[in-house]
Amino acid sequence: MTRRRLLLAVLTVAAIAGAWLIRRGSSAPPEVAFAAAKRETLVSTLTTNGKAEPYEFVIVRAQREGRLERLAASKGQQVRPGDLLAQLDQGEARAELAAAEARLKQARAAVEVLERGGREAELAEVEAALLRARLEMKAAERDYESLRRLVDKQAAAPHEMQVAADRLDRARADIRGLEKKRAALVSVGDRQAAGARLEEALAAREQAARRLEQCRIRTPLGGVVYDLPLRAGELVRTGDLVAAVGKLNPMRVRVYVDEPELGRLAPGMPVVITWDALPGRRWQGRIEQMPLQVKALGTRQVGEVVLTIENPGLDLLPGANVNAEVRTRVVSDGIIIPKEAVRRQSDQTGVYLLGRGDRLVWRAVELGASSLTRVQVLTGLGEGDRVALAFDRPLRDGLRVRPRFE
Known part of the structure; x- marks a missing residue:
């Protein structure tokens, strides 16, 4: 019984002592870090x-579809304007160009035939007939002149001269007919149609040549190849990124x-x-x-x-x-404090100063330029004023503290 009373007394004393220590600890002023406001240069940064x-x-892109035959440049390579970067398979494009050149050759040949007057055989036949008609006309002219002189001398009958005149007229008529036939071998419409076919063949040939050149992908700008995402053998579609070249x-x-x-x-x-x-x-x-x-x-x-x-x-x-x-911004000789000292209270920006008796005093301030960790105070503080830094519990005006200076 005596032991039990003794143990109870010890526990009671320990509880009283603990309560006293807790009360004393909770009533002790909190330790708060302070920094002094200094005049210095502040570089305000963002x-x-x-x-x-x-x-x-x-950005160089493919202008036609095809399989990538080879890369002519590598990533990081320095290139000049016009240098080859990559080449697509050219088989189809070469075949297109050969067909276009054949059509162009045919169109040019057709125009040349028309310029010479028509097809060779028909033209030769008309020319031969014209030659004979002109010879006939010359002979008829000679006969007519001879008979006319004879008639003047009354050495020939007038009707003979008339026969010769009719023969001359027929020869001239034959020549006119043959000349019209020769002109009819090539009409204006034929020439226009042939010219149009030639222009079409020229355009087709130029297009085929461009499509062949599109297989050779070149850079329009000199610089460094900094992106080259494709690999040989890949199928490239029109508009695909081939390379990026830049200065x-x-x-x-x-x-x-x-x-x-x-x-x-x-x-x-x-x-x-x-x-x-x-x-x-x-x-x-x-x-x-x-x-x-x-x-x-x-x-x-x-x-x-x-x-x-x-x-x-x-x-x-x-x-x-x-x-x-x-x-x-750069502020010279400004009042500078740590940013963590600035607080907001009742829609007011301010700091807690260390006042008399180690008690906190609330002071409203106007801020200026700032950096990542420091800020300029335009009004409200003077050089040497000590401001409370960040604390893990709320502070209040008049609170007594144990200052720790940094």
Whole structure:
């Protein structure tokens, strides 16, 4: 019984002591970290992301369907304008060109025949008849002249001269008829039709030549082949991407800036570009073009800011997702505090100062430029004022604290 009473007394004392310690601990001032407001230079930056692309580039696509016979360039190769990148199978195109050239030859031959007056055999027959008729006309003219002189001398009868005149008239009529027949061998319509067939054959030949040339896929731009997705033997369809060629020095970077931050930007602001694939590398540029519109980028509403950077080693690759830091403002000799010290209370921006007796004092402030971790205070603080940093529990005006200075 005595042991039980003793144990009960010990437990009672321990409980009282624990309660006293808990009460004492809960009533002790919390330890809060403080930082001093300092006069210093602040570089206000805006950090975001972007994408790199060639300053000038061309996407080369297939202009006809066919099987890829061979690649004439490789990824990363430097090429000049007009260089061959790839070649499609040319068998069908060569056959088309040969057929077109044969049709063109036939059309030219038909025009030449018409230009000479018609088909060779018919033309030769008419020409021979004309030759005979002209000889006959000359003979009739001689006979007529002879008889006319004889009639004048009364050495021949007038009716003989009339017979000779009739013979001359018939010869002349025969010549006129043969000349009309020769002209009838080639009509205006025949010439027009033959000319049209020749033009059609010329156009078909040019088209076949173009289709053959389309089998040879060339680059219109000099630069580096930075994309070449196809392999020999693949079937290529019209419009398929064959290669991408671009000038990789300089490079263009499109920086995506969230809509609320666009008002902080201006042309000429310096930008630092980094790429996670090459830690430690930095590329410098300045804003050249402000956004022309706001558009959706995933869940964000962004404007595109464009800048140009030098890339002499061609290390930054097209399509790279890059980090961008825009220097929006530089503040010299400003009152600067850590961003984590700034709080919102009753629609008011302010900080908690360390006051007399280690008690917190709420102070409304007006903020200026900011960086990722620090912010300028325009009004409300002076140099040396100590402001409370982030704390894991809510703070209040008048709260007594144990300050820890950083």
